[in-house]
Amino acid sequence: MDMGRESRWEKDAMTVEIVFALVTAAALGAAVFGAALALSLAFDVTGPARERTLTAGALLGAAAGIWRVVRVLRRFDARRREGH
Numbered sequence: 001m002d003m004g005r006e007s008r009w010e011k012d013a014m015t016v017e018i019v020f021a022l023v024t025a026a027a028l029g030a031a032v033f034g035a036a037l038a039l040s041l042a043f044d045v046t047g048p049a050r051e052r053t054l055t056a057g058a059l060l061g062a063a064a065g066i067w068r069v070v071r072v073l074r075r076f077d078a079r080r081r082e083g084h
Contacts, residue, residue, distance in 0.1 A: 014076070021072035029065035033057045 006014075036057020040050050 010080075013080075017072065017076040021069045021076075024072065025065035025068040028068050029061035032061035032064045036060070 033054075036053055039045075040053045040057075045053055
């Protein structure tokens with residue numbers, strides 16, 4: 001194996017980690033949005049307040065999803081550099 005080139009196993013591991021990051025990010029984002037939706041339904045929020053609540057839930061869900069992807073991939077990179 002040449003130095004600096006990734007083996008097939010390393011490429012496969014990276015692919016699995018990326019898919020894991022994306023799937024868990026989508027689940028986390030959906031859970032955050034679902035919590036905002038549940039709160040708006042539980043408190044019977046209507047009109048512009050409901051719209052703002054759902055918009056905030058969508059934005060927080062997207063931010064949580066992005067955070068999750070970055071966290072998982074940075075952790076994977078750190079482990080890879082250590083040789084695990």
